[in-house]
Amino acid sequence: MDKLSDRDLFKKVAEDDERAFTLFVDRYKNRLYNFIFRIIPEKETGEDILQETFLRVYNQRKNYSPDYALSTWVYTIALNLVRSELRKRKLRRFMSLDFLKEEADIELPDNTNPEPGILKPLLEKAIKQLPGEYRLAFVLCDIERLPYSEIAEIMRVPVGTVKSRINRARSILREKLLPYKELNYELSKGFPQALCLY
């Protein structure tokens, strides 16, 4: 059963095969959790949303249409739940007037000789600061490595919009990481100061 394709496996899930469902959960839980966690970086909330996603998949197992890829369907359910959670938070934030506080920008490391590995936590922090739709597109494309067509189906926007959002997200990330990059370039390659201003 381990070598079954997603569709064949889900056919067994639709026939109330509990073992097939456990296998299906094992296949998807890490991918989905990683996606959810990139948007809402809280462990407990992430697990709750993940559980709700699988419960919905289980409840709708007999209504699944094989016209869509299984991953698209599952990601769409997860995305809907994530959006719903974000809406609730936005309302709560608005009610508590927290939206008046601005998030702290990325802090540069004090280390004068930064290692290449330090880019990862900075990048993670920069991803968290991306605007909602850009972050979704970036996470699905560059972290989850889904094709553009599938992202377009999940986000329910044209492929061109997905491409432009991803390009914009990358540019924003570059701008956010630019100070660190400048420091890195100056130390490692000795770029002239005038060129580093861009």
Added chain:
Amino acid sequence: MNCRKVSHRLSAYIEGNLSPGEISGLEEHLKTCIICQRKLADIKLIIHTSGQLERQAPGPHFTNRLLCAINQLNSFSNVFKVWRYRLTFSGIAFVAAAGLTFFFIGPQISSIQTPSTTVKAPVKSIIKADSNRVYDGFPVSGEALKRDLALHEQPKSDSTRQDSIMLPKHYVQPVGIKKNKKDKVVF
């Protein structure tokens, strides 16, 4: 191709989604522009690093917790199904019982005559009411009143008609009217 156009096409260039003409134009620009070269290098680095970010995973007991939740959901839905059928059957039984009750007992109840609520008043009261009209300030001549009284007196012989005359709603016992023994109004 200028820096602005190149900037828009860098992602597509990295992913190999440009036409050969666009690729040659972009590469031509990159040879001469160090800023765009750096931009390209930065975006490549971001894509590469994003793919290497630590992947998050749910807790080790997640699958068990999920299966427990599904079992709970199934047991709840089974109980709900049983109760739904029970409620449906009891509802049908109640409606049937009510229908049968009405079928057997209903016609008997409807045949029972209720006492009439019509207020019947003797002619004397009518006279009082008419005289009240006078005292209420309506300009009724003495002749008209006499004619009315005569009309009321006519059906005296018919006892059934006398009983079925309705009282006006605003009937008030007239004050200050003297009557003789023959029920004639005296002003």
